[in-house]
Amino acid sequence: MARRNIIIAAMCLTALATRAQQAAPTTFAPRCEQPLVTNLSAPTTPTQGLAGRHIALWHSHGRYYERTQDRWEWQRARLLQTVEDLYTMSYVLPYLTPMLENAGANVILPRERDWNTNEVVVDNDANTQYSKAIYKEHNGQQTWQQGQGAGFAHRQKVYMAFQNPFGDGTFRSVQSIKKGQESTAEWTPNVPKTGEYAVYVSYKTVPGSTTTAHYTVHHQGGESHFCVNQQMGGGTWIYLGKFVFNEKAGQQHRVTLTNNTGKVGEIVTADGVKFGGGMGNIGRPDVSGYPRFTEAARYWMQWAGVPDSVYSESKGQNDYTDDYKSRGMWVNWLAGGSDSYPSGQGLNVPIDLSFAFHSDAGTTKDNRTIGTLGIYYTQSYDSVFANGASRYLCKDLTESVQNSILNDIRALHEPQWNSRGSRDASYFEARTPRVPAMLLELLSHQNFADMRYGLDPRFRFTVSRAIYKGILRFTCAQRGITPVVAPLPVNHFAASLKGRDQVELTWNAVPDTLEPSAMPDRYIVYTRLGNGAFDNGKVVKRNRYVARIPADVVCSFRVEAVNKGGKSFPSETMAVARCSASMDKKALVVNGFDRICAPADFVAPAPADTLYAGFLDNIDHGVPYVQDISYIGSQKEFNRTLPWLDDDSGGFGDSYGNEETKVIAGNTFDYPALHGEAILKAGLSFESCANECLDKAKDDYAFIDYILGKQCQTKMGRGDVHPLMFKTFDSKVQNALAQYAQRGVHLFVSGAYVASDLWCNPLTKSLESDQRFATEVLKYKWRNSRAALTGNVRMVRSPLQLGVGEMNYANALNAEQYIVESPDAIEPADSTGFTVMRYPENNLSAAIASQGSYKTFVMGFPFESITQAFSREKLMKTIIDFFMRQPHDEVKISQTQSSNKTRHITSFTGEVKK
Incomplete structure (x- = not known):
């Protein structure tokens, strides 16, 4: 009888375990009815991309204060004309982040993403530092009130240990309306220099916060509208986008917030708005003197209101360890209270995954690359996520990204690119996040063979697109969606004058030989008049577009390809102008400059090829894509036998640091308008085309x-x-x-x-x-x-x-x-x-x-x-x-x-x- 009872009990336990196993989720797909930020002015919304997803992403290290040396320094050595603290940024900011956003994702970073060193902060708490910046309120049916609790205020130029600007001020609050006389808040920056500025907003999350706060950015290209879910993300900087603001625009360029949310009785809150990236303002005790985008995540977090328990586990004693530990804890702070991490305390943002982008060390003396390593960790938090899904999903994410990178690099650039595999290892950035997490070691920033590719913008584009595709496939698999990869940029772009007041634009779609799904089914045409900025775009179904244009104005155009997965990077810019004084004569401007590349390099002839090599940017600096943010100075040590001793003595590849705070201009693909402006002022009309279209141009110019x-x-x-x-x-x-x-x-x-x-x-x-x-x-x-x-x-x-x-x-x-x-x-x-x-x-x-x-x-x-x-x-x-x-x-x-x-x-x- 006892034996029979034991057998029955065992069978029951097995059945219970089986049912529990069957009930356990196999995917990680946090619920999100309304994303953190929605661009209401976007002409299209991806349905098989990353719309509604929230991705935490960062690029390795950054400038930090070293107490033992009493100085600010990089966390890695200056090697081969860059430093890892900036190098990985040259993928994440110009390429990877826009690709994910073009697919519809909300991408959140723990470092400053704007390399504009100008910054203006406008807030309801007056600040004499920005005496010409203006905050205004207009009351309608409901009246703005002071909110209960602390808000942001910019009280000082330098913030010392643990000072939090988001606890120094107040915020404003108003009830929402569905229709009627609306109440608005308005932030006017009066920027010091015309240019592109990132716009960040801040607000307070309170009981009854609206999910549909409507912000409008009034900029050089028109108006851009955003819906912000104020039930998440309160008490930090929330990124909306980059826009061109004119220093002479006065109150025409501004940000506004309305309480007309389409619902009644919700709470809309208003606090500060930040324009531009700015300079570092965290004193340790002195500030770095560098642009904020170069600094480590630990300092951005302090400026962004993150609790000091997150950004300084050492309580101010070790900024180095604080920096790499803070990133994973920051993910959990973002996700706390959401479906991603319901038991946590935080900002209620349902983070889908986190991704840490690093480069590694190691050398070879030939053409062999150190190559790529993916790192994940499965053993933390009892090996499960909050919803009960296995942390082996981290392995799935890592292998999806790793395989995508290896496949694309080998197919497009280097067939012998080395794979270092994937590793289940207890790295802080891999084990700490309570969401699927991956740490990437792309290549060796110390190895010449790797960096001959790694300094090339074409390689950076390929790698970033591969990472985006790996993330896309993983995320869509979690939700049972068939992924569609966003298209490549179009080519064969031409702008021709038609009749007396029209322009005809034509272009070709570019097939992606690696991705059959990446064909466009629509296009977005953007227009810029004179020296203004591009508008929000118009969707067209064919690769041809005809529009009316004013006379005696340079009219510029660019095109993005679109499909269900998202949109491509922009085309080169073409321009036309009709000169009313000379209607019968015109010039053709041909853009034959499409080069982007790494700097010149050399390897000494054998047998000295293992002894001397390097980059010669004084001969040819190369051509960045639009701008480069990772260059620090010329290489000064070409002896391949010299070893790394410490970060102040990097050995082979050691480089100067005289340019490391600079942004370096590259190919903007926007020269027909500049040439054309001079042609128009000389009294001629003009049209333009890409060099590959020249043999198809027929007019006698x-x-x-x-x-x-x-x-x-x-x-x-x-x-x-x-x-x-x-x-x-x-x-x-x-x-x-x-x-x-x-x-x-x-x-x-x-x-x-x-x-x-x-x-x-x-x-x-x-x-x-x-x-x-x-x-x-x-x-x-x-x-x-x-x-x-x-x-x-x-x-x-x-x-x-x-x-x-x-x-x-x-x-x-x-x-x-x-x-x-x-x-x-x-x-x-x-x-x-x-x-x-x-x-x-x-x-x-x-x-x-x-x-x-x-x-x-x-x-x-x-x-x-x-x-x-x-x-x-x-x-x-x-x-x-x-x-x-x-x-x-x-x-x-x-x-x-x-x-x-x-x-x-x-x-x-x-x-x-x-």
């Missing part, structure tokens, strides 16, 4: 303005896997320009490598046909590379009679214009040409012109790099006058030159007939 910028043939990584990219003139372009010249269309070309790319690019063999194209079609020849240092050019006596004196071009790193570190010296190819500009430091020829059956004007430095607008306008006017001059007005030329007028071009190969 007055002239073609071909933009080359820093275009030149460029490798990827070690350079022996994929063909070179970004040639100045490929065969299609050569044929197209030759045909235009044969029809008598004048040609204006400018670029830093306009000749050296064809004559002496060290990465490729020079082709005689390329040089014949330059000499016989464009009428110039190479004379010298790296021709000047000072950034000056001067006009010389010539038949052109330039009406411009000396000019300056950008020859130093800055945030506004890419650097021209190695301009070309060029000379006339035959007797039809003459030098029109020289570099005064050595009198080398900087630009030439030629006159014959058609005319050319070629510059060995980019037109857009000229730093002063009036100099660009004067120069363009002179070039157009030269092109438009009739034969009877020409300066007399020699009989030899006259004979050349009878020649015509038959092809780009340089064949010439008399």
